[in-house]
Amino acid sequence: MEQYAKINFLGAAGVVTGSKYLIETSEKNxxxxxxxxxxxxxxxELNWCDLPxxxxxxxxxxxxxxxLDHVGYLPRLIKQGFTGKIIGTAPTLAIAEIILKDSAKIHEEEANKANKEKYSKHHPALPFYTIKDAENTIKLFTVEIEDKWTTLSEHITYRFQYNGHIIGATFIEIDINGKRFVFSGDIGRQNDFLLNDPKTPEWADFLFIESTYGNKLHPTDNIEAVLTExxxxxxxxxxxxIIPSFAVERLQTLMYxxxxxxKKNKIPNIPIFIDSPMGNNVLEVFNRFPKWHKLSKEDYNAMCNHVNIIQSYKETWETIDDKRSKIVIAGSGMVTGGRVLTYLQQLIDxxxxxVLLVGYQAEGTRGRQLLEGAHEIRFFGKYYPVxxxxxxxxxxxxxxxxKDLINWMSKIKNIxxxxFLVHGEPTASDAFRVKIKDVYGWNATIPKLTDVEKVMI
Incomplete structure (x- = not known):
């Protein structure tokens, strides 16, 4: 009897965010x-809808x-009736715990602020999820080690493989009835400042690969020279x-x-302030999992001692009032929320x-608006001139x-x-589709949100 798996593309299909892929089989979903x-x-707005x-x-x-764009919907999933295990590597679950708690706190604070200052059209404005919801989610976390095949059912096994990108990140291989499904997740880069090079898959019957930069090569500029200038x-x-920064990896890389x-006498001892409660917690994850990154204990301690880590909102305002020339690294990386907005409120005019943007700026974010030359940006219900x-x-x-993505696929022995090209805006995914055809002669498809694909297993 022919067996099929049904793949539901519930996020990061035709867009970069909201990664969610459901594989339905006769044994496990x-x-x-x-x-x-x-x-x-x-x-x-799709975040507020139940999954179909x-x-x-x-x-x-x-x-x-x-x-967040890989774990941030978990509390809503539980509210919709999910009761199973949430499995990841130990650093991934440590990061997810930090991100969910921080995100829940921001959701609660923003809802309270909107209700108090009456700038939301929702009455009352509600948090997307609460700290209690985040805690209920974390209770379902189950750690699995990297590079080990784990049995899920009679004909299904899976394993996590080191993938760079951020601490704990992996690609996932799932074998179902002898067919291998490979989910790239977000693939890191070669020669990263803090992380080892990504591993690569050797077999893939069904490949789900990110295409965030499927149409681009990163500039080869000397980062140290540009930053010095x-x-x-x-x-x-x-x-x-002011450097709006992702709390995970980017902030630690900038500190380093x-x-x-x-240390090299390229810059003077300019005060550096790190204002990201979440980033501080992530630093501790680096401390806890030394095998997942390149930093020695000595370098880690020296790097942390070189900066001023802000502990309270009161210190945020003291930093703003400090008249010295300074560097402030604050969340969030796409200027969508977080402490960086307080600095921009006072200083962007x-x-x-x-303002130095140091990562991917998704369509519709304030970071993308700034990148594209916006003369004003809106937050806290007001417009601020740039x-x-x-x-x-x-x-x-x-x-x-x-180039990295193409190389990542190069060890796959079969056709x-x-x-499936996922986690990319349409132009990036399409350029990557053409490149794959040129290099390997393989056909790739670009699924859309809510598409369902049936494959034989």
Missing amino acids: ILVDCGMFQGLKELR IDVPSIDVVLLTHGH IIKETIHKNGNL ILWKLY EPSTT NATIKSIESLSAHADQ PEKI
Whole structure:
């Protein structure tokens, strides 16, 4: 009798955010990643909708890594009836716990602020999920080690493989009836400052591969030289350098580079303030899992001692009032929320301010607006004029570019039956589709949100 698996594309299909892929089989129903949508309003509104599937029938969730667009929908999944295990590597679950708790706190604070200041059209404005919801989610976390095949049922096994990108990140291989499903998650880069090179798959019957930078090569500019120049300009203007940063990986990488620049006498001892409660917690994850990154204990301690880690909102305001030229690294990386908004509220209208964007800026985010030259941005219910200098360093991205993605596929010994290009905007995915055809002669498809694909297993 022919057996089929049904694949539901519930997120990161035709878009970069909201990763969720459900594989339905006669033995188990497996959800790979459970992220929330970020960016465009019509995508964010999807977060509030129940998933178009039978959620209680999902047996297990496997997580590639801990970023919000891969784990942020988990509390809503549980509210819709999921009761199974949520499985990931130990650092991934540590990061996911930090991100979910931080995200829940922000949701609660923003709902309270909107209700108090009456700038939401929802009465009352509700948090997307609460700290209690996040805690209920974390109770279902189950750690699995990397590089070990684990049995899920009679004909289904899976394993996690090191993938760079952020601490704990993996790609996932799932064998179902002898057919291998490979989910790339987010693929890291070669020669990363903090992480080892990604491993690569050797077999894939069905490949689900990210295409975030499927149409681009990262610039080969010297990051240290570019950063040195920006810092010198900031000091010359007696201004502030504000770096909106992702709390996971990017913030630690920036700390490391700035410390190295100071050690090499490339920059003076300019005060550096780290204002990201979540980023501070992630630093502790680096401390707990030394085998997952390159930093020695000595370098880790020296890097942490070189910066001022802000512990309270009171210290945020003291930093803003500090008249010295300084560097502030604060969440969030796409300027969608977090502490960076408080700094921008006070400083984005000053010509002496420089805002440096250091990661992918999704469509519809404030970061993308700044990148594209917006003369004003809106947050906290008001518009703020942008008189600051806006700069970006794309080469600090934690995502593989087109060349890296093509190389990541190079060890696959067979011709995959199906290749699905996910986690990319349409132009990026389509350019990557053409490149795969040119290099390997393989056909790839670009699924859309809510598409369902039936494959024989």
